[in-house]
Amino acid sequence: SETTSETTEELFDKPTTESTELTSTPISEAKSEDILKSASDASSEAASEIHEHTRSPSITPDRSPQFPKRVMVLITGQSAREGRRKVCTDRGKHLQRMAIQAQTDNMFKPLHEEGYEVDIQIVTNSCEEASTKWAKKLRSMYKSEYVHRVYLSIAGDKKNRGEHLGHAMRIMRGQTESSWIDTYYDYVILSRPDVIPLNPAHTLAMVEDPKTVVFPFKCEPPAWNRWRCIADIIISLPGNFFFTSFRRQCLQHTGCFGAADLPYVEHEGFPNRTYHHKMNYVGQSGHGCLVCMEEMDESIRPSFKYLLGDDYHNEVNARNFWNPVFTLNTG
Numbered sequence: 001s002e003t004t005s006e007t008t009e010e011l012f013d014k015p016t017t018e019s020t021e022l023t024s025t026p027i028s029e030a031k032s033e034d035i036l037k038s039a040s041d042a043s044s045e046a047a048s049e050i051h052e053h054t055r056s057p058s059i060t061p062d063r064s065p066q067f068p069k070r071v072m073v074l075i076t077g078q079s080a081r082e083g084r085r086k087v088c089t090d091r092g093k094h095l096q097r098m099a100i101q102a103q104t105d106n107m108f109k110p111l112h113e114e115g116y117e118v119d120i121q122i123v124t125n126s127c128e129e130a131s132t133k134w135a136k137k138l139r140s141m142y143k144s145e146y147v148h149r150v151y152l153s154i155a156g157d158k159k160n161r162g163e164h165l166g167h168a169m170r171i172m173r174g175q176t177e178s179s180w181i182d183t184y185y186d187y188v189i190l191s192r193p194d195v196i197p198l199n200p201a202h203t204l205a206m207v208e209d210p211k212t213v214v215f216p217f218k219c220e221p222p223a224w225n226r227w228r229c230i231a232d233i234i235i236s237l238p239g240n241f242f243f244t245s246f247r248r249q250c251l252q253h254t255g256c257f258g259a260a261d262l263p264y265v266e267h268e269g270f271p272n273r274t275y276h277h278k279m280n281y282v283g284q285s286g287h288g289c290l291v292c293m294e295e296m297d298e299s300i301r302p303s304f305k306y307l308l309g310d311d312y313h314n315e316v317n318a319r320n321f322w323n324p325v326f327t328l329n330t331g
Helices: 032-038 041-047 090-113 133-142 161-176 179-183 200-205 221-227 239-249 276-283 289-294
Strands: 005-009 069-076 116-124 149-155 187-191 195-197 212-215 235-238 303-306 326-328
Touching (some): 069 090, 069 239, 090 116, 090 133, 090 187, 133 149, 149 161, 179 239, 235 239
Parallel strands (some): 069 116, 212 303
Antiparallel strands (some): 187 235, 212 235
């Protein structure tokens, strides 16, 4: 059943797309305000309709002949954001619809057309006290002909993205009741509700090599040189690596979506306890995932790739400077 804390809406039948598919032209390298202007009121209304669904049987490891490859897009963080501090405003909900449209056009659709069965797992906030209305709306907006299943969980009082990811991991392993989830997905793409992907070619570049972790780009040179800082808004990982070595050795550890209640582990070059204003930000972000993976034994360590090449750097804070991979619906 669907509640506002510690539960999930599980494994529903694939929906029809008459009222949930959004219609717009593909989004190229443009800023979020341009994207908002291009969206129609009609598609926004269609996306926000609520539908009731029936529970389907649990997923099985059988591969469909039509879709021999699978990808999980794991979306965690606050939804319906307006700017940096406001959530669940009318404008925030409108911005969320526009972000989902961009994700559909430039992430889910190209993956589907490349032959991937796309599942989406969302862990986010509720916009109404003791109500599931926003959860149903959000889940309905994510459904389209390009998506196989949408899982949704309201994470209660959890606000940290690392806590959301940990919550999602417990849900997925609990739903399947089997360790075969370790090999069920070819890739896992980590993303956020407010991300606006700008180029479908970048999405496809994230699923080219099953032994490679793909980051958007490196942080600005001082942060990169000091502690191997990488952009953490979108990260693609091989599925088996994500559910095994990465989950056990890096996920929710310091600097790799660290959980707020875990002890702070200092890596060489990381902001330490004398820099309190940076310590929590870095520790609970994903900016330090690379340095954690580089410390793995060579026998399990993947290779690493940057969508914009080895020489491209940009700000740690993704809102500060535009980049050609993504923008955020900051409003």
